[in-house]
Amino acid sequence: MEKRRVRFAPSPTGPLHMGGVRTALYNYLYAKQVGGDFILRIEDTDSTRFVEGAEEYIIEALRWCGILPDEGVDADGRIVETPSEKHPHAPYRQSQRRGIYRQYADYLVEHGFAYYAFDTAEELAAMRAEAEAQKRTFTYNWQTRTQLRNSLTMDAAEVQRRLAEENNWTIRFKMPEDRIVSMDDMIRGHIEVNTNTLDDKVLWKKADELPTYHLANIVDDHLMEVTDVIRGEEWLPSLPLHYLLYEAFGWQDVQPRFAHLSLLLKPDGKGKLSKRDGDRLGFPVFPLKWVNAEGEVTRGYREDGYYPEAFVNLLAMLGWNPGTEQELFTLDELTKAFSLERVVKSGARFNPDKAKWFNQEYLRQRTTEQLVADFRALNGDKLAGFDDKFVGGVLDMMKERAHFAFELWDLTSFFFEAPQSYDEASVNKFWKDEVKEIIPQVRTYLEGVASFDKDTLENGLHELISGNEWPMGKVMNTLRLFLVGVSKGPGIADMMAILGKQEILSRIDNAIAKLG
């Protein structure tokens, strides 16, 4: 089989949405599975929607996820502008390929597949409004084009004059009359559409000297020898046009195969997942943090504390499954297991809780060394006086409770700082006369323990308390309160063993002094 070549072709109109990352991921997995190439192409034919920094964001997001393209981006993470052996189809930015497209648009006009149109946007908008008022649908196609201002209705001289003098004309595709376009989608199967429901799409804009998406996309996919197009479902309605364009160019025998992915839906209510949902429900919708021109900050998975492996994993499982009960996959495992046949056809509602669960699983898989590094990166100054062995011991004991590394400080702070205050409800509950008499005796016992390890302390404390018929719960909870300040944390003996005798005795003394 020929080498598979797939592409991810986003527009730099803002930060890349997590749905876009998923599309990129599926392309990557599909290509890598068979040793194919993953290409990045920037579709920036609409200069009015260009957003500064968006292109860099896209590349950085892919890099963070570990799915950087083979072609289109250089080692420094820049879009390639000059052809080379590794990047033969450069430039990979459509705005820099403007010289390429015109000949293809002209070809279509010369061979009767397209025509020049001189209607203004205002005229067409007015016609659409009028049609709507009459509860009709205005479609620019064979039924209406003969009454409109275009090269089909004007004489050749007039057309030439307008082409030379006017600056706002377009080239439109001449959608055939009453034809069934028969298409295949790798996920959805066979699809048929009647061309009567389609309109004469604009392929070229004189004002910009640039093609629109449809033309640029087909031409570039062909020129870049793309074999498979995996893209979002929003492109499905354009598929007949794309088929017809391949046919018009005579490329139908080498046209790519298509797969249209369903969209990501909001966690609740109706509609597709949007930035608003993230703000409203408290989760990121974008891979990385983004600050727009107005200084408005949008949160990202990376900055929210997600591991890229977890993010990739959760994205992969949103609309695909391996057919087994396995849910945790490395990128390599995904590459081996992935198949378009197992991509789900219906839209996937995003579930933030499950996203957190994925991160928790990845946090648990981290080695102690990795976790210590994560933890120090977040809490450096507070940990200055503690060595890796101590920090690692604390984290090993507590990591099971965290979904994110940033939660670890709240979970473990009492190992690094003695409590400054004591939870009032717990004090009222446990610090009673009976216990006030017992605690000093426990302190005396602790002071005399020769081997201050977990098992010795655990057994010793239990024997001491039950031997004296003291109330186990009250005594232990009081000790916990004195050591931690609140009613939470690991086992008392575990804590004592890690903190050491001096620290334990000092915390007990402080608490007694403070609470009286």
Next chain:
RNA sequence: GGCCCUGUCGACUAAGGGUUCAGGUCGCGGCCCUCUCAAGGCCGAAAUACGAGUUCGAAUCUCGUCGGGGCUACCA
């Protein structure tokens, strides 16, 4: 409105006409463990949108209805 896609527990999904009074995971509830909080273990509630048809047999095939999504720009 028109066109296209789509419809299994609250969510992600499995089951490709009989092996299914529908399985797993997240979430939810309960119990156990226990010095607290977690974690863990065990158990539980929870779905084939609806209606016809095909068939000995339908979650699975067909049609209709309803729901959801997308497109309907000189945006991508």
